[in-house]
Amino acid sequence: FRMKRAAENEEFVVYYQPKVDLPRKRCIGFEALVRWKMMEGQMIPPDEFIPLFEKNGFLEQLDMYMMDEVCQLLKKWEQTYPSLRISINVSRMYIFRPGFARRVLEIVERNGVSTKQLEIEITESVIFDRSMELFAIIQELRSYGFRISMDDFGSGYSSLNMLKDIPIDTIKLDQVFFQTNHGNTQRARDIVGGVLSLAKTLGIHSVAEGIEEADEVVFLKEHGCDEIQGYYYSKPLCVEDFEAYICRQNADR
Numbered sequence: 001f002r003m004k005r006a007a008e009n010e011e012f013v014v015y016y017q018p019k020v021d022l023p024r025k026r027c028i029g030f031e032a033l034v035r036w037k038m039m040e041g042q043m044i045p046p047d048e049f050i051p052l053f054e055k056n057g058f059l060e061q062l063d064m065y066m067m068d069e070v071c072q073l074l075k076k077w078e079q080t081y082p083s084l085r086i087s088i089n090v091s092r093m094y095i096f097r098p099g100f101a102r103r104v105l106e107i108v109e110r111n112g113v114s115t116k117q118l119e120i121e122i123t124e125s126v127i128f129d130r131s132m133e134l135f136a137i138i139q140e141l142r143s144y145g146f147r148i149s150m151d152d153f154g155s156g157y158s159s160l161n162m163l164k165d166i167p168i169d170t171i172k173l174d175q176v177f178f179q180t181n182h183g184n185t186q187r188a189r190d191i192v193g194g195v196l197s198l199a200k201t202l203g204i205h206s207v208a209e210g211i212e213e214a215d216e217v218v219f220l221k222e223h224g225c226d227e228i229q230g231y232y233y234s235k236p237l238c239v240e241d242f243e244a245y246i247c248r249q250n251a252d253r
């Protein structure tokens with residue numbers, strides 16, 4: 001099977017996209033994003049294979065591999081960069097399987113890194129109809145020290161209700177708010193401003209993603225957004241570029 005062979009050949013690689021801390025213009029956080037680099041040199045984006053892997057059950061294995069790679073990298077940079085944080089994506093297709101949180105914890109412990117350096121991004125759409133189970137899983141992960149981020153915030157139906165009941169550390173504003181091709185930029189910005197002030201009131205960290213334009217950065221800064229992720233600052237980087245990036249940043253300090 002193509003997929004098994006791909007895993008054996010180490011065709012799945014981790015890319016890291018910086019999240020830039022707004023007030024200080026520094027970056028201590030990254031999101032890990034998978035890429036399928038075929039032996040033939042072709043690069044396949046996750047949207048083209050993740051839905052398939054969700055169906056055939058391979059995704060959990062792949063994400064645990066991602067987690068392991070990320071932990072090894074954190075270990076490698078532990079001395080020089082102890083404040084580094086990396087977030088990883090998980091899918092609703094397997095987070096409800098028994099023992100999920102413990103499996104994640106085992107990987108982190110086996111690598112000897114701190115759970116505090118890892119953030120788990122859960123897409124908002126999981127909340128739909130399984131909120132009690134999700135609540136339990138998030139509580140368990142947080143009890144181990146992981147940070148929890150609600151990905152694609154604002155894209156689903158239950159965001160506000162979810163904020164009331166489920167303890168999370170971070171919200172990631174969905175990219176749709178920054179896709180300005182619908183001609184409703186002002187309304188989108190009013191909503192973003194409102195969500196940011198709500199986050200502040202609740203003591204939740206805020207991240208805006210998919211940011212490509214300077215005026216969006218200015219707006220977000222004015223409204224107290226904590227971190228920005230997007231092409232404006234950087235595309236996702238391969239591990240070599242990631243390491244060059246953090247070295248440069250350490251040198252600038």
Ligand code: C2E
Pocket residue numbers: 017032033034045046047050059063066089090091151152209210211212229230231232236
């Ligand atoms: P996501 O978690 O919402 O990740 C953000 C996506 O936006 C990434 O696409 C990223 O490359 C892209 N992006 C970042 N900045 C910009 C920007 O300024 N403009 C635009 N247009 N796009 C930007 P990517 O890497 O193709 O990933 C797509 C989705 O696939 C992710 O959305 C996530 O849901 C999923 N995914 C990626 N890697 C993994 C993984 O390792 N495990 C799981 N379960 N899902 C993953």
Ligand code: CA
Pocket residue numbers: 031089121151
């Ligand atoms: Ca994500």
Ligand code: CA
Pocket residue numbers: 151152172174175209
């Ligand atoms: Ca997202």
